Amino acid sequence: MSEPFAVALRFSTAVAVFLALAAWEARRPRRRDGPPRRRRWPANLGLAAVDIGLLRLLPWLAPLAAAEWAAAHGWGVLPWLGVGGPAAALLTLVALDGALWLQHRALHAWAPLWRLHQVHHADPALDVSSGLRFHPLEILLSAAYKSGWVLVLGAGPAVVLLFEALLNLASLFTHANVVLPPRCDRRLRRLLVTPDMHRIHHSQRPDETDSNFGFFLSVWDRLFGTYRARARRLQSRIAIGLARWPDQRQNSALLALLAMPWRAPGRDRGRLL
Ligand SMILES: [Zn+2]
Secondary structure, three states, X not given: OOHHHHHHHHHHHHHHHHXXXXXXXXXXXXXXXXXXXXXXXXXXXHHHHHHHHHHHHOHHHOHHHHHHHHHHHOOOHHHHOOOOHHHHHHHHHHHHHHHHHHXXXXXXXXXXXXXXXXXXXXXXXXXXXXXXXOOHHHHHHHHHHHHHHHHHHOOOHHHHHHHHHHHHHHHHHHHOOOOOOHHHHHHHXXXXXXXXXXXXXXXXXXXXXOOOOOOOEOHHHHHOOOOOOOOOOOHHHOOEOOOOOOOHHHHOOHHHHHHHHHEOOHHHOOOEO
């Protein structure tokens, strides 16, 4: 498969999954409260467009470029150990997912990174568009971080493309305003992150925000003691977002979201931190 074709396939799959989840949300939403789509989607989708545009401008930063360089130079732990084929692919997928869990913990734990990541958490409602709402600096840092891991591992380009595609789709799914049948949710959670599990991470309660950091596999949270099966409130009543960013104008305009890491909320509006 040629690279442009693979990239086009990844993009069109993401669009198709976005539309399918959006239709599911419209038909059977998990929650009906919160600001309507028309107030949140322009900024959330605008951020996604900025992120995609920036990554197109800086292709050398992308994990795919790192994988191609590693493959061309025989670089990385997996080739050095002689691990190839399906075993290398599986190890790469699991290791990169674990690396992202660690990155997510750092985004919450370290104040300068939290300033960027709060843009994602300040969304006052959760739906499929929240899965695209990330500050461009967080996206660039994450691309560099993932590229570093790809170089260390010596991950192959095809597996990296697959991981990036899975990551996008998992982000859309886990933020979606949908509910799975309880038994299905329970079974799926043994291995994967579900929307109900990730919604707890978007609670305004700090102890709930600092749980369920996983993107795709649920195993990391179980392994490191950050798994939370239930929120204190019912799923339909979890207060979503960040209490410090209640102002609609500050929290729903594209330029305001781009500036959010350097601005003070609420009555301090307009003042730089
Ligand atoms: Zn988070």
